Amino acid sequence: MSLIQALNWRYAVKRMNGEKVPQEKVNAILEATRLSASSMGLQPYTVLVIEDEELRREIQKVAFNQPQIVEASHLLIFAAWDNITEEQVTEYINQMATERGVAPETLNDFKSSLVGIVTRNTPEQNFQWAARQAYIAFGTAIAAAATEQVDATPMEGFNATALDELLNLKEKGLRSVTLLPLGYRDEANDWLANQKKVRREKEKLFLQVA
Template sequence: MDLLESLNWRYATKKFSNKKLAADKLQTIVDAINLSASSAGMQPYRLFVIENSELKKELGVGSFNAQITEASHLLVFAAYTAIRKEDIQKYIQLIARERNTTEESLVDFKNSLEKYFLSRTDEENFIWSARQAYIALGTGIIAAADQQVDATPMEGFDSERFDTLLGLKEKGLKSVVLLALGYRDEEKDPFARMKKVRLPKEEFVTEIV
């Protein structure tokens, strides 16, 4: 399939089969997420990939999203709860190492990051971080469709439960959105064979020439 065919094929899967996701497909999706667009390239979030069935059951307690437990793999996007000076320093060190340059050559960039982020509240920086995580979520959805892997983005979950079970608070993170991965159960999912419904382009798009 080409990209548009893959995106037309995909939908928010409601019922997953018990077919497991192949390691190479999972890795491709994870790699795509890691390559996602990110403001200033900072990636102020982390990705947790969960296959363990018992943990998925614990995470899914009380949620109306059965996909948490039924999917082959569950991706958890967790955003920074704050941006610290040491986070910026680590990022500068990474750039210097990967681009084979010096930290001194990046001092203006470092100063601009510190001036911007350290002047804001933790809440403002968390909101920004969460939005960055959503950009990565979109990349993951597209990558899954490209691999012919079904995916379901989800917000309806107990973030406090996730944060506790995954030890996110200790890492300065908070779960913000999920992506379940696997394969649709066409017999049990009534949406599997339904035509995708989207606005006609002439209504959705305004072209300004």
């Protein structure tokens, strides 16, 4: 299945059937998410992978009781770093040096540039930037799930403050941004399952600038 075919196949599933997604498919989706684009490669977010049914029932309570959360096989929570620190930048630079086989000192200019950005910003500005980076990975995960023919429902409808408290995310330096249940559509009970996909016409969506 091509990417275009996969994107035509996918939709925001409203009901799932509880069937487990094979681990190799989950792993492929997570690996695509790990390889997603990120500004400067920093990836200032964490993706929580939740299978536990009891915990998902608790999460459902702070997500307007959306059924997909408990009907899914897995729930991904994209959580951005609450702030970005010089220590986190240093850790990233050291990883880059190790993986590329270079001395960390050769990356000092890049490090200084990145440190300058995050220290110039307020913590809230850093969080907002991190959240936008999380959204890039979120989109990659949605597309990756489609190529695996795994259904996924992008969700912003939840009480982020309550979810962060439930999962102790503040103590981890994280704030929840989006949810992504993974599973399989329940066509018999999903009113959207057989509806035609509606998207803006390309002539209106794309503007060719000379």
